[in-house]
Amino acid sequence: MIYRARSGQASYGEAIGILLLDSFTPFIPGDVANATTYDFPVRFQKVEGLTTRRVLGKDPTAFEPLRAAAEDLAGQGVRAVTGDCGFLALHQERLAASLDIPVFLSSLLQIPFIYSIIGPGRKVGIITADSEALDASLLLAAGVEPGDRLVIRGMEDRAAFSEAVLEEAGVLDSAEVERETVSVGREMVAEEPMIAALLLECSCLSPYGRAVQKAVGLPVFDYVTMINYVHSALVKKRFEGEM
Template identity: 55%
Template sequence: MIYRTTSGRTSSGEAIGILLLDTIVPFIPGDVANATTYDFPVRFSRVAGFSLDRAICQDPTIYPLLRDAAAELVRQGVRAITADCGYMALHQRRLATELGVPVFLSSLLQIPFILAIIGAQRSLGILAANGAALDHQLLAAVGVDDPSRLVIEGLEQQPAFHHFALAESGEIDVDAVRQEVVAAGIRVVKRNRDVGAILLECSLMPPYGAALQEALQMPVFDYISMINYVFSAVVKKSYHGFI
């Protein structure tokens, strides 16, 4: 077997490249930005200047920096590009068109798939870092033109979540945030009894997905479910067994 490389590559074996916001947040296990979350190597790249505020406000002027960081990840050998903020969906179509590898910047890209598999009579609950920011423009960017089956609950007013995720205090009370995420999910289901699944928009929420599922007894989708799915497509495994 012959292997080849290109000039400038510093390592190999990282199929998924992850673009990170320029934030001050503890990345606990289960977080998109924690390498121990994955069963495979990943490569991270922080986009300098891409703050959470610029993501939530859907600032289009950040795109050149985002594109350059993504292009460098591709140059380093990744096979697909994701990110750590659902609000990066604004840049999804342009980056996917220009980059030449699969791009899946936002966990919200799973919405059409989830709606298709839970049945036309069911709704999808979405827990978001900022519920008001999930507007029609952002949803349209991930292929959702009709939001009537979406039940959105933002956590921007929850004190523990706001303290670590939005105010960027640099510390997190994991138990308190878990309680807030689970309580938000319960509110969604109580408000709409036809909810058939939950999607976590925020890359900081997957650590609480198991507790949420235990409380609600329904499928919970998040960034990690999406990343694992795409990894299985760009790095196929060989099967061995017998019949």
């Protein structure tokens, strides 16, 4: 087999490129921004100046630095670009139109798929970083019609999560954040028995998906679910076996 180098590319084999916010948060195993989360290599690219505050505030000027970072990832050979904040959905359509490779910025993009597998009348519970910021405009940007099939609860009033992720104290008490996340999941399901699946919007919540699932007994989707799915479409497995 003959391989050819690509001009300007320094390394190879990273199908997924991940755009990271400019934040000061410990990214533990299971987090989108921790390389050990994946069974395959990924390439990270921090978007300088794109802070959590700017994204949660839906700053429209965030698009240009996001686009520049995404183009850099594409130039380094990745075959699809994702992000590490569900609120990046605001830029999904525009960025997808700007690149020649697939773009899947937000965990919220999974909602139409989840609807299709749980049946009519059933609801999707979303655990988000900030329930006030996750409004109709953001849902529509992710291709989701707001309505009574969605149950949204936020982590903004949970002390350990808020301090680590929203206030960026630089320290994260993983056990306490897990307890808080599980508590929110249990409360949602108790209040809304028609919930048939949960989605963890925030990339920092992915490490707690198993604990939430064990507590509520429902399918739990998150950023890592989505990234693994897209990777499986980009890098197909060669099957060998016996008949």
